[in-house]
Amino acid sequence: MNKLKSRKVLIDGKIIPASIFIENGKISEIKDYSEEAEDFGELVIIPGIVDTHVHINEPGRTEWEGFETATKSAAAGGITTLVDMPLNSSPVTTSKKNFDIKLEAAKGKLWVDCGFYGGAVSDNINELKELCDSGVLGIKSFMIDSGLDEFKFVSESDLRNALAIMKDFDLPLLVHAEIFTNSEKGIANSFSDFVKYRPHEMEDEAIKILIKLCKEFNVHIHIVHLSSADSLDQIRKAKSEGLNLTVETCPHYLYFNAEDIPQDDARFKCTPPIRNKENNEKLWEALEDGTIDMIASDHSPCTHDLKARKFSDAWGGIASLQVSFPAVWTKAKERGIGIDKVSEWMSLNTSKLVGLDNYIGTIEKGKYADFTIFNSEESFIVEPDSLHHKNKISAYHHEKLFGKVHTVFSNGEKIFNEGKFSAEPKGKIILRNN
Numbered sequence: 001m002n003k004l005k006s007r008k009v010l011i012d013g014k015i016i017p018a019s020i021f022i023e024n025g026k027i028s029e030i031k032d033y034s035e036e037a038e039d040f041g042e043l044v045i046i047p048g049i050v051d052t053h054v055h056i057n058e059p060g061r062t063e064w065e066g067f068e069t070a071t072k073s074a075a076a077g078g079i080t081t082l083v084d085m086p087l088n089s090s091p092v093t094t095s096k097k098n099f100d101i102k103l104e105a106a107k108g109k110l111w112v113d114c115g116f117y118g119g120a121v122s123d124n125i126n127e128l129k130e131l132c133d134s135g136v137l138g139i140k141s142f143m144i145d146s147g148l149d150e151f152k153f154v155s156e157s158d159l160r161n162a163l164a165i166m167k168d169f170d171l172p173l174l175v176h177a178e179i180f181t182n183s184e185k186g187i188a189n190s191f192s193d194f195v196k197y198r199p200h201e202m203e204d205e206a207i208k209i210l211i212k213l214c215k216e217f218n219v220h221i222h223i224v225h226l227s228s229a230d231s232l233d234q235i236r237k238a239k240s241e242g243l244n245l246t247v248e249t250c251p252h253y254l255y256f257n258a259e260d261i262p263q264d265d266a267r268f269k270c271t272p273p274i275r276n277k278e279n280n281e282k283l284w285e286a287l288e289d290g291t292i293d294m295i296a297s298d299h300s301p302c303t304h305d306l307k308a309r310k311f312s313d314a315w316g317g318i319a320s321l322q323v324s325f326p327a328v329w330t331k332a333k334e335r336g337i338g339i340d341k342v343s344e345w346m347s348l349n350t351s352k353l354v355g356l357d358n359y360i361g362t363i364e365k366g367k368y369a370d371f372t373i374f375n376s377e378e379s380f381i382v383e384p385d386s387l388h389h390k391n392k393i394s395a396y397h398h399e400k401l402f403g404k405v406h407t408v409f410s411n412g413e414k415i416f417n418e419g420k421f422s423a424e425p426k427g428k429i430i431l432r433n434n
Contacts, residue, residue: 004045051324070299079372081114107429113410187312203228221246239291247294249295252320325372325374326403382394
């Protein structure tokens, strides 16, 4: 039996002194701090972070990232469970056959637990039922070009066809919500051009369609990586009507502001784009009032040469897996937001999204013993060499962040401690209803 304790443990939304007893990978008892146990003193023990938006890219593009490097980075950043997107791997996860290939590729390489999404594209409607029944935790679609020819974007008609199948499964449809409007178009040779050519309206109009479909089909639709604060009013209205609509935003939309980003620095290029400070303040307010449910990294790495191209041709994606939790905590701390809210956004609500909240997401008896143990006041500088990502390029280089992760437990075992990893990867593959 493992036992650990701290004067600062997050239980039932409050920080209290407590001891945690672990048997067979699960929490067996929560007792008073006076118990004899491994003592973490003033370090804060919270539920392991659950990141439900990660692009691992294996198989097929392991020069971008792979299961071993992604999950190792996750562990170092306090993430104990992640969910892999159906792209940018090759083959993309749009059929059971391709899903089986991905599962085989993941075996023996996981430092943390890993679930998977399937994809709904314009040409896989005949594969979708079998894919939904294969163990995926959700289905992902793009309403705009994904950047990969093999993962085609969907029309409203395609979404209707997919939802007609998905309504028989208890799975969320996750959607990249941008569509081209009548807004100005052009070649984005700088960051400000990029923001101009990916305006708020592209998100707002796409979300309008998704709300309509959510109401019509009575299914769970999840809007990934919201950056447009202009969409918040229609989201609030939809939620007030009881629609099963959830929304995530990402650390980079909460940490960076467009005004501060160098014009030619493609490390900050992502879709939808990082917007201005006024917009991003509203995202924080929407998190606090519950309009936005959660925060996920959208870790989207690539090789150095794909980011080193001229801005218009550079890959759009931000690598952040290892620093997403400290980045959010840093800005939350500045705003006087407690770790209870951050944990709700990054552990509890993300676990609910993928149907895992009966097993993880909070510290309570019977749940898996997944813990992130960190110093809420200790700062560190993000140096490229400290990142375990396959490619070290990141928008967070040289940023001063708070919330240094010291120790991570997964399934009751210490997998990361003071900068060192356990002897071997022991993460589990997570399948729906298994």
